Amino acid sequence: MADVFACAGCGDVLTGPVTRVALPSRAHHRYGHEMLPALMDPGTYAADPEPSGPPWRPWSEVGPEEAEVRGVFAPVHALSFGAPGAVVVAPGDTRGTVLIPERCDGYCLGLDGRDGPNLACARCGRPVATRIDDCSLWQAVWLAPGAVRRIPAVDPTGGNPEREAPAREWESTPPVEPSGHWSPRWTAAAGAALAHLLAASAGAPVSVPEGLVAQTFGRALEALLPSVPLGPSRSVAKRAALAGPGLPASGPVPDLALVPRHPRTGEPWQPPGGAEAVPVDADVWQGMAFPREPLPVPATGGMPDGVLRDDPLPPYPHVLFQPDRGVFLHTLARLPAVRQPWLRRIYDRVRQHPYDLF
Template identity: 75%
Template sequence: MRAVFACAGCGAVLTAPVSQIALPVHAHHTYGHELLPALMEPGAYAVDPEPSGPPWRPWSEIEVDEAEARGVFAPVYALSFGAPGAIVVAPGDTRGTVLIPERCGGSCYGVDGRDGPNLACARCGRPVATRIDDCSYWQAVWLAPHAVRRLPADGSARRTVDWETPAEEREGTPPVEPSGAWSPRWEAAVGAALAHVLVASAGAPVTVPDGLVADTFGRALDALLPPGPPAKKAALVGPCLPAPDPAPGIALVPQCPRTGKAWQDHPYARPF
């Protein structure tokens, strides 16, 4: 179902019609010292289930059990204790908003949201969203969940690409950019997949087949897991791929970037 988001204060429409997709795995990753493209495709929105934005608490003030409850097991500079459920859209899909000049702090080329919501409803002046477009960040507008309302929009939802869609109609992201640099989207996806593999390993060594999988995961797995047998075998499994024989102990399966659903045909599947 297509939707628009409106100001919770006065009801003014703040976005173009958008359809929900999965939150990109690289949504909160920063990359390099350059201007990055928009996080979201036009006509799409995603919801972040985790807390985001201010207030922030430095690592020194956070108890270990608090951090672990949030899935954070290594020190970070600060952790957000803001409201969960922020809605992200492409900057070009916003409507009827104006910048709040005193909240437009940034580090280099643009604004990074450090001062809290920096976009206000043009009709009533209520702070409703945070625009981020500084270098190293994916360009995005994050709608504050308490400041907006989701309303149905006319028209059918955008077509969803799933595992029944022919392979030639699916869009992919090459692992290497035209400049020769490693794709930041792939960096984030590989990091998330590596975390899944480490959990599935249960601390045992993991072997991977030669080729792309070994080039991507081999060195990290050797460094993070102990050597020696018995080792679990990990391999790519999914549509358009021949079934490995014998079946691996850990199957790396693709994850649909639109729906967020993993292709699963293995009891030990881990999304990639």
């Protein structure tokens, strides 16, 4: 079902029809020093359950007790004390807004929202949203909680967004971009999944299958979980494997199941057999579960369905894969398991030495 968002002051419509999807792991991700594409796909929106935007308070002022009440269980630089529930849309889905010139500051090449809402309703002048388009940041428009209201729209197809879509209908993000760089969608999703994977490991070593899964998580797991168990688990290494819709259910049940987050609801797919679910963004899970392999030899005659051209050559990464550290720390700080001493030590190591690990 699609919705539109309108100004809470005058009622003027501020977006086109948009459908709710899960908040991407990269929502607060910084990447490189270049212009990034839009965070959200056209015609979609997501809501951030956490507070966002100014005012900000440093960790030394907040303290661990108040932070835990707000769902943060390890030290962070600062916490937002803005309102929760900001809605994010693609910039192209906005309507009827104008920039507020005195709030259009940024770090480098665009707007970074440091001064709060920088878009106003064109009709009444009420500040309603924050446009983000600076380098290193995913382009987005964040609708301010309390400044807008959601108006449900009728879905003419009668579709049910809560249904379990077949896995092969989900979008798949290739792991490597044409430039030869690892996809920032992959590095961000891997950072979030790695935090959940460590928490689920209980400190035991974790083995992963060869291929893309090993490329994505193997080096980080070896660096952070040595062969001697760190936590309460005294068992042998736990086995992680992909599980989810469209994959065969035969074979031994893994200890840890890398499963997709539903692209609309964000809920992790529940694996059978008692395996513990480790959520992965659906588009990246899709790329791991159903990789598109390049054709090894030229094809003659017509190109069959599903066959990729061998010209140009498929992209290969220039460097080894690294899960995004910022997303990893952001996610791990919000998991209650980080209060366990062994996992807190890992969190502190990565935070204090960000370039020395994995």
